[in-house]
Amino acid sequence: MHLDRAEHRAFWAWATVEFLRHTGARVEELLETTHHAMIQYRLPTTGEIVPLLQIAPSKTDVERVLLVSPELADVLATIIRRVRDPRTGVIPLVTRYDSEERQWDPPAPLLFQYNRGGEPPAINSQTIREILKETVTFMGLSDATGRPLTFTPQDFRRMFITDAIRTGLPPHIAQVIAGHSNINTTMGYNAIYPTETIEAHRAFIARRRTLRPAEEYRTPTNAEWGDFLGHFERRKLLRRHLRPRLRHRLHPRTRLCPLLAPPAGPGPARPVGGDPPQPHRPHRRSRTRRLARRGRRTQGQPRGRRG
Structure with a gap:
């Protein structure tokens, strides 16, 4: 087991989780965060200095500024101590390939970088997803059904x-x-x-x-409460007794409409053989037949009755 590699990936897994859960930033914004993104702001009312984190535009092309909480400040300070060059005390300038823009960004003091063989490259989004997956697998997290979480x-x-x-x-x-x-x-x-x-x-x-x-929220009396509950009981009784009677007498779309309900009592007698036959309705002559009839007319014949 490569202990250096395991310690390296464990640290950046912790840094990723803490940074994301305290900022709500996108993964692209996390990878583009630099040392220059931390600024100070003096409140005009009290004169107190508060730390702010400047988020570079990514998806909406709009910059925004987040208030740095004490927990986030501790995470950022730990990351800076990690990536700072012990000899010079400065954060190395590294280049990062932007997969969305498909171009190389200019060198910048990125916070999410690591020293590999003396050359500090930037961490990419694929590495972030891999170390998160490794962390969840190592912890053995699972859902209520026993399946591993992702x-x-x-x-x-x-x-x-x-x-x-x-x-x-x-x-x-x-x-x-x-x-x-x-x-x-x-x-x-x-x-x-x-x-x-x-x-x-x-x-x-x-x-x-x-x-x-x-006075608008007074306690209802027993009679008022009984009327309120009786309203729903009456609705249940009406629905229970009227629905079977209306099922075969109204159109399905009007079964529950009280205005179309038939009067109480037995309905008209139905024929033994079912519904009476409907009268024959001949179809209207089509446009083709009308045009054919007009074509048989002579040129001088009027449009009225033919003699």
Whole structure:
């Protein structure tokens, strides 16, 4: 076993997972992150300096800036210590082949690079997917049916957006952070569970009740509650007794329409042999026959009745 290679791939698997789950970035944006992407911003209100991470445009050709959390700052600092040249203290400039643009990018201090034989090449997307697969296989993760799990870089992007919206981040803010041009795309990444939907609806009703007068939400009396429940019982009885009677008397599309229901009581007697025969309706003469008849007319004959 090559211990150096195993340690190298384990480290970059950890760095990839932590970077993706704290930023929600795409794999192309991860590979294009450089040392110059970390900037500082002074808040105009308090004067506090906050670290920011500049994400290069990839899919939508729009740059965006992310707030660096303490966990993400620790990950970035560990990566910088890893790739920095111990002799010079600077991050080497490496070139990267952009598979989407099909061209080589200019040399840049990329964070996702490794030293191989004294030459630091950039990590590509295929390597990222391979080390994620190796990590999941080594950990033996499986789903409820026992099948092994598979993770892709896009899965961490979905988890980031879902966790952000579940913890109270407005969807339109999550759209800006994720770099989506349409908010429907952001909501498509968000995994909503039935329990969360019920709890969110109950919280919405509670908030709405606090904004309305209290007399609008008084407790119903026993008589009002009985009428409310009796409404559904009457609907069940009507549906149970009227549907068999209407089944053979109305068109299938109008069986449940109360306006077309026949009066109560026995209906008209049906013939023994089934429905009565319908009167014969001869077909109208076709356009071809009319044209043929016109052709047999003489040139001077009027269009009325022929003599």
